[in-house]
Structures are given as structure tokens and as C-alpha cells.
Amino acid sequence: xxxxxxxxRNNRNNNDDDFNPxxxxxxxxxxxxxxxxxxxxYKNPDQLxxxxxxxxxxxxxxxxxxxxxxxxxxxxxxxxxxxxxxxxYTQD
Ligand SMILES: [Zn+2]
Numbered sequence: 001x002x003x004x005x006x007x008x009r010n011n012r013n014n015n016d017d018d019f020n021p022x023x024x025x026x027x028x029x030x031x032x033x034x035x036x037x038x039x040x041x042y043k044n045p046d047q048l049x050x051x052x053x054x055x056x057x058x059x060x061x062x063x064x065x066x067x068x069x070x071x072x073x074x075x076x077x078x079x080x081x082x083x084x085x086x087x088x089y090t091q092d
Pocket of ligand 1: 030033
């Protein structure tokens with residue numbers, strides 16, 4: 001099981017490198033590490049909207065570019081924001 005998962009991950013990385021010359025590998029910098037003054041706040045939905053898609057889903061790390069620590073923070077704040085009905089759980 002673990003092997004299978006690792007293989008898939010490795011294959012996907014290989015695909016990105018070898019078979020997709022269209023997308024050059026660019027180092028993504030975590031937006032929250034980059035801007036130290038940016039503090040996530042569940043009372044500020046406009047700020048959190050960057051991290052959800054149009055259906056209201058939280059974007060994955062590969063899309064947000066956030067580091068593991070900050071992705072956890074993003075997820076937590078988005079979920080809090082949903083609970084006070086300032087962000088949607090889902091749309092349509
Ligand atoms: Zn970060």
C-alpha cells in the first residue's frame with residue numbers, strides 16, 4: 001500500500017519533469033512565508049477567498065503553494081469562516 005502510493009507520487013513527479021515541457025518547473029513560495037505580515041483571520045473572508053475555488057472547496061497545496069504548516073492554518077481558518085457563514089461550504 002505504502003509502496004504503491006510512493007510509486008504513484010514518483011511517477012507523477014517524473015511526468016511533470018519529463019513529459020510536460022509545456023510547464024516549466026517553477027519554485028512556488030508559500031504566500032504566508034513570503035509575507036510575514038499576512039496573518040490569516042477567519043473574520044476576513046476576502047483574504048481566504050484566494051484559497052478556495054469557485055465551488056467553495058479548499059484548494060490543495062499544489063495550487064496554493066503553501067507550506068505544510070501554513071496549509072493547515074489556511075484549512076483551519078477557512079473552516080472557521082464557513083462556520084460563521086462568511087464563506088460557503090459549497091456552491092450550486
Ligand atoms: Zn508557509
